[in-house]
Amino acid sequence: MAPGAWDTVILGGGPVGLTTALIAARQGGVLVVLPRQAHARTPLRIDCVPVSLLALFIELGLHPAELGVTAVHHHRLVAWDSAAPQVVGSAGTVHIMRPILERRLLEQVSAHRAITIVTDARLGALPAAGRFLDATGRRAVTAEHRYLPANPAVLRASIVRGAFSRAQQAFRLASLPTGYAYRLGTRDMLMLGLVQGREQWRASAGPLAEKLGAAGVEWLVAGMPRAAHESSSGGVASVQWSSGSGRAIRIGDAAVARDALASQGMIAAEVIVPLNRSAGRNAGVIVKLLLFRHGTQHFRKAAALGVSCAANTTSRSAGER
Numbered sequence: 001m002a003p004g005a006w007d008t009v010i011l012g013g014g015p016v017g018l019t020t021a022l023i024a025a026r027q028g029g030v031l032v033v034l035p036r037q038a039h040a041r042t043p044l045r046i047d048c049v050p051v052s053l054l055a056l057f058i059e060l061g062l063h064p065a066e067l068g069v070t071a072v073h074h075h076r077l078v079a080w081d082s083a084a085p086q087v088v089g090s091a092g093t094v095h096i097m098r099p100i101l102e103r104r105l106l107e108q109v110s111a112h113r114a115i116t117i118v119t120d121a122r123l124g125a126l127p128a129a130g131r132f133l134d135a136t137g138r139r140a141v142t143a144e145h146r147y148l149p150a151n152p153a154v155l156r157a158s159i160v161r162g163a164f165s166r167a168q169q170a171f172r173l174a175s176l177p178t179g180y181a182y183r184l185g186t187r188d189m190l191m192l193g194l195v196q197g198r199e200q201w202r203a204s205a206g207p208l209a210e211k212l213g214a215a216g217v218e219w220l221v222a223g224m225p226r227a228a229h230e231s232s233s234g235g236v237a238s239v240q241w242s243s244g245s246g247r248a249i250r251i252g253d254a255a256v257a258r259d260a261l262a263s264q265g266m267i268a269a270e271v272i273v274p275l276n277r278s279a280g281r282n283a284g285v286i287v288k289l290l291l292f293r294h295g296t297q298h299f300r301k302a303a304a305l306g307v308s309c310a311a312n313t314t315s316r317s318a319g320e321r
């Protein structure tokens with residue numbers, strides 16, 4: 001690695017790191033550092049994102065259809081403070097196949113002449129660069145502290161395959177005594193997820209669909225074949241953020257990760273850069289690029305999230321979890 005050969009060095013190959021690499025490559029050379037296991041198969045997952053994010057994906061060369069998008073949804077079924085679900089109108093959202101998004105972004109990055117990819121480089125051995133961005137997700141490897149709840153919410157999910165109508169694909173959400181459950185789908189796949197605290201999971205066993213049926217939310221699993229549920233990728237779903245000094249600017253989940261219920265981790269990640277108070281002069285360029293489509297409303301939302309959650313967290317040193 002020749003020192004100083006890159007304008008931007010990005011650690012991490014999730015959607016935020018790879019999207020940022022493609023945008024930053026319009027300005028100069030980019031080095032993307034992936035972990036050793038980067039090419040391991042990404043587990044199946046369906047994500048819900050605002051329809052406006054598709055414009056950015058199209059600009060980056062990703063067609064909505066190849067991401068698995070089969071419909072734009074303007075309604076969801078929600079049972080938050082009552083047992084029966086209500087139909088709630090919402091801004092347009094689409095359901096995308098997350099492993100395909102990651103694969104296609106990686107293909108675009110790999111093919112880009114201004115981007116170089118290396119794997120498993122040591123933090124201390126990275127070359128000097130105009131911008132050093134940490135996009136390592138919740139691990140936030142450059143952070144000195146990460147702030148997360150003492151009993152983090154964990155999502156477990158399962159997938160069922162078949163042929164599903166538009167109504168069956170719609171987002172459904174139900175509150176439960178120990179957390180919440182949701183469902184969403186595409187034309188040929190439905191995903192069921194249950195979010196509850198790590199401690200609550202320890203005390204709980206059995207297949208997801210059966211648990212939800214027993215919890216009185218049959219409507220959430222209606223039309224989903226009981227058999228043949230494949231387990232999907234879950235993970236920590238609590239709000240989390242990080243702090244630390246140093247030259248790295250943390251972006252995406254490495255800066256602030258939202259609760260899965262926010263359902264907009266990827267789009268909100270684009271406005272996180274300005275929250276890094278330590279961001280140097282060069283960071284402003286990236287901020288401008290990433291904010292080109294999403295105005296100050298999103299920024300205010302993200303800033304409010306960071307502030308309002310501060311009272312409920314414990315601080316852990318990076319790498320403790």
Ligand SMILES: Cc1cc2nc3c(=O)[nH]c(=O)nc-3n(C[C@H](O)[C@H](O)[C@H](O)COP(=O)(O)OP(=O)(O)OC[C@H]3O[C@@H](n4cnc5c(N)ncnc54)[C@H](O)[C@@H]3O)c2cc1C
Pocket residue numbers: 011012013014015016017033034035038046047048049135136137138139141155233234235236237251252253254257258260263264265266267269
């Ligand atoms: C269960 C679940 C459901 C979700 N559902 C939705 C949804 O429906 N809609 C939505 O918009 N968002 C959703 N989110 C949030 C969304 O996944 C995140 O906001 C998004 O993945 C953040 O992207 P990122 O690139 O910042 O981080 P990540 O996706 O976490 O990527 C970080 C990358 O960095 C790599 N890395 C880690 N350490 C190192 C290292 N030392 N060196 C190099 N690379 C490293 C990792 O391997 C990974 O590839 C969900 C999250 C979870 C957990």
